Amino acid sequence: MMSKIKVILWDIDGTLLNFEEAEKYAIRKCFSIFGLGECTDAMLHAYSAINKEYWKRLERGEITKTEVLEGRFRDFFEKYDLDTSAAAKFNAEYQIRLGDTTCFYENGLETVQACKGKVLQYAVTNGTKTAQDRKLENSGLINLLDGVFISEEIGIEKPMVGFFDKVFEKIGKYDKAEVLIVGDSLTSDIQGGNNAGIVTCWFNPDEKERSTTLRIDYEISSLMQVLDIL
Numbered sequence: 035m036m037s038k039i040k041v042i043l044w045d046i047d048g049t050l051l052n053f054e055e056a057e058k059y060a061i062r063k064c065f066s067i068f069g070l071g072e073c074t075d076a077m078l079h080a081y082s083a084i085n086k087e088y089w090k091r092l093e094r095g096e097i098t099k100t101e102v103l104e105g106r107f108r109d110f111f112e113k114y115d116l117d118t119s120a121a122a123k124f125n126a127e128y129q130i131r132l133g134d135t136t137c138f139y140e141n142g143l144e145t146v147q148a149c150k151g152k153v154l155q156y157a158v159t160n161g162t163k164t165a166q167d168r169k170l171e172n173s174g175l176i177n178l179l180d181g182v183f184i185s186e187e188i189g190i191e192k193p194m195v196g197f198f199d200k201v202f203e204k205i206g207k208y209d210k211a212e213v214l215i216v217g218d219s220l221t222s223d224i225q226g227g228n229n230a231g232i233v234t235c236w237f238n239p240d241e242k243e244r245s246t247t248l249r250i251d252y253e254i255s256s257l258m259q260v261l262d263i264l
Contacts, residue, residue, distance in 0.1 A: 040252020040264050041208055041232065042149060043158045043201065044179070045217030049237050050146065051169060052137040057082065060131035064124055070116060081110045092160070093193055093221045099186065103129075103162070130162075139239070145257040146178050150264060154161070156181040158201065158215065160191050160222060181205065193226030214252075216260060224248050235263060 047053035058078055065073040088106045091097045098104070107121040107128075149155055157179055159166050163186045170176040183201050190196040202208070213232040217223025220236065227234035228249050235252040244250065252263055 037213045039153055039207065040212040040215070041154045041156070042260070043156050043183075043215040043232075044146070045215070045219065045223045045237075046157050046159045046166065046169065046175075048218040049216060049223075050139060050142040050175065051173065052139055054082070055137040056086075056132050056135055056169070057164045059135045060128050063131045063134070064091040064128050066070055066178065067127060068120060075197055077110075077114060080113060081106070084109050084113075089160070090178055090221055092191055093219075093225070095191075095194070099160075099162075099191070101145060129162050129164040130168065132165040133172055136169055136173035138173065139257060141256060141258045143174070146175065146244055148258075149264070150178055154180045154205065156180055156201070156205065157184075158192060158197070158217075158223075158226075159183070160185045182184065192227050193224075195226075198226060198230035198232070214260075214263065216257075218252075220246050220248060223251060235260065 044050055044248070059236060061078060061081060062073045065071065085106045088097070088102045092099060092102045097134055101126045104121050107124050108118045111118045116120060146155060155178070157170065157175070161184065163184050166182070166184050170182060181204065183204070185191045186198045188197055188201065210231045211233060213228040214235055215223055215232055216237055218233040218237045224234050225248060233251050234249060235254060236250045237257065238253055239255050241255060254260065
């Protein structure tokens with residue numbers, strides 16, 4: 035029988051917060067700031083696909099974070115004949131604008147509030163420090179969580195085991211069966227949980243098929259289901 039969960043490691047983007055809404059706002063805001071004209075839905079869709087592929091390459095250890103942040107915009111700009119030399123400055127502004135709007139997934143805030151005092155709760159994220167600090171502050175999550183672990187500060191990305199080693203160095207030694215990671219990404223959160231040997235919970239609101247050999251201890255479509263695990 036599994037030990038009682040004492041620690042939850044929460045992914046932020048795509049789990050507690052709706053990243054796609056923040057992404058759309060931030061890119062359109064940056065298009066306005068840089069005078070690039072209209073950013074259409076089709077362009078946003080194209081960018082999102084480019085972005086996801088870059089992050090997957092990062093999670094596999096193929097490229098660096100800087101190559102992700104600037105490379106995705108260079109590819110995107112090139113696709114639409116925009117000035118690729120603006121990619122770095124555009125990304126810097128984009129990181130700030132990502133934190134302008136915070137949109138919780140349904141029951142995201144309520145679930146964290148309900149868990150407070152029952153378990154320790156930490157954010158574990160590959161997002162940039164600039165964006166995540168603003169998101170956590172503007173969403174109020176910073177006042178609810180017991181701590182935040184950002185890969186940019188740690189120097190190692192999820193799903194690498196080194197990332198989780200650093201987390202455990204900070205929070206203390208817990209039995210691996212007492213620590214639960216909750217996230218939407220199989221390649222980052224669930225793979226990371228497998229690498230670290232902790233309990234995994236896949237947040238799958240769109241009910242995607244399990245096309246993976248990874249160990250998924252729990253699968254949920256609503257964040258409130260985390261309370262059932264506890």
